[in-house]
Amino acid sequence: MTDDRNDGEKKMAHRISEHPILGNIEKGRCVSFSYDGKEIYGYEGEPVAVALKAAGVMVHRYTKKGHSPRGIFCAIGRCTDCVMVVDGIPNIRTCITPLKEGMDVRTQYGVSDMPFDKQREAAR
Numbered sequence: 001m002t003d004d005r006n007d008g009e010k011k012m013a014h015r016i017s018e019h020p021i022l023g024n025i026e027k028g029r030c031v032s033f034s035y036d037g038k039e040i041y042g043y044e045g046e047p048v049a050v051a052l053k054a055a056g057v058m059v060h061r062y063t064k065k066g067h068s069p070r071g072i073f074c075a076i077g078r079c080t081d082c083v084m085v086v087d088g089i090p091n092i093r094t095c096i097t098p099l100k101e102g103m104d105v106r107t108q109y110g111v112s113d114m115p116f117d118k119q120r121e122a123a124r
């Protein structure tokens with residue numbers, strides 16, 4: 001069973017609310033956080049990556065060499081494909097980082113939250 005209700009004015013994405021093996025899924029309170037400067041919502045304590053996926057965010061970082069997009073892969077903290085800049089700190093594994101109200105989550109470009117074209121301009 002899924003839960004696609006709205007929490008007041010806050011639109012929450014399609015989520016699993018009941019699972020045949022896990023049973024009823026406990027959720028924290030609905031909190032807001034920032035994703036690349038935009039306010040979005042998730043449940044306190046769920047992994048940041050889960051809140052982002054529920055909001056439709058699939059790309060978490062771009063590789064330094066090929067600028068290739070990466071997102072959730074292992075979802076258990078082993079592969080580093082989900083790393084992002086969280087509260088100014090790069091390389092945070094969002095699949096194992098609990099969501100807190102007011103977090104500042106940014107796409108990671110190489111090891112920075114600055115897009116590659118701006119990094120090139122800044123290097124001149």
Ligand code: FES
Pocket residue numbers: 071072073074075076077078079080081082083093094095096
């Ligand atoms: S998805 Fe592999 S470390 Fe997060």
